[in-house]
Amino acid sequence: MSEARDDDAAPKKMGDPRRKAVMALLARSDTERLANAWEALSNKPAFRTLRAPETGLVMMRGRAGGGGRPFNLGEATVTRAVVTIESGETGYSYALGRDRKKALYAALFDALWQTEKHRDEVERGLIAPLAEDLEAADATARAETAATKVDFFTMVRGED
Numbered sequence: 685m686s687e688a689r690d691d692d693a694a695p696k697k698m699g700d701p702r703r704k705a706v707m708a709l710l711a712r713s714d715t716e717r718l719a720n721a722w723e724a725l726s727n728k729p730a731f732r733t734l735r736a737p738e739t740g741l742v743m744m745r746g747r748a749g750g751g752g753r754p755f756n757l758g759e760a761t762v763t764r765a766v767v768t769i770e771s772g773e774t775g776y777s778y779a780l781g782r783d784r785k786k787a788l789y790a791a792l793f794d795a796l797w798q799t800e801k802h803r804d805e806v807e808r809g810l811i812a813p814l815a816e817d818l819e820a821a822d823a824t825a826r827a828e829t830a831a832t833k834v835d836f837f838t839m840v841r842g843e844d
Contacts, residue, residue, distance in 0.1 A: 706797050709814050710790040711779045718789035721810040729802075731792060734774065735766035737784035765791040773798040 710718070722728070739761060746757040760780055765787040768774045775795025777787045793810060796802040 703794070703797070706811055707777070707790075707794055709811060709818065710777060710793055712818055713786070713790070713810075713814055715783050715786040715789065717814065718786060718793065718810075721806075722789055722792065724809060725796075725802075726805065727802075729769040729771065729796070731767045731769045731795070733765070733767050733788070735764065737763055737765040737787040739763045739782045739784070763787040767791045767795055769795045769799070771799055771801070 740763075741759045742762050744757045744760050745754045747754050761782055762778055762780055763782055763784055763786070764776070764778045765784070766774065766776050767788070769792070773795040775791040775793065775798070777790035777794060779787050779790060793806055797806045797811070
């Protein structure tokens with residue numbers, strides 16, 4: 685009997701770092717891109733909504749200096765959804781804002797990504813291009829921020 689390696693198994697657990705990364709990318713995507721990717725799928729599975737998209741609030745916490753004591757920073761609006769597809773996989777999504785369609789599509793793609801049948805198509809058609817675009821946007825933002833950096837220095841007058 686051969687042992688299945690963890691990285692070969694379908695990532696169904698929420699603790700899988702690959703799945704977490706995919707879910708984070710889906711949460712940062714926009715609705716139009718998710719809708720277009722759904723329409724472009726060659727073989728859309730039937731699905732059932734377990735938790736219809738619903739909007740609520742979450743408390744955001746922060747730390748002063750990144751290492752201080754945690755404090756309540758404020759509330760943020762979040763929309764979540766849960767679906768199951770015909771092969772049995774359950775997809776979850778949590779996205780900032782009130783966009784219910786985005787939450788539904790993100791949950792569908794989370795479920796599809798968990799299946800061997802759809803994972804490659806989802807990776808090629810949505811996840812990889814989305815990751816590249818978001819990385820490019822982040823690099824642009826970092827460059828714009830770096831351009832505004834001011835280096836302060838002290839000049840010594842030479843009088844002792």
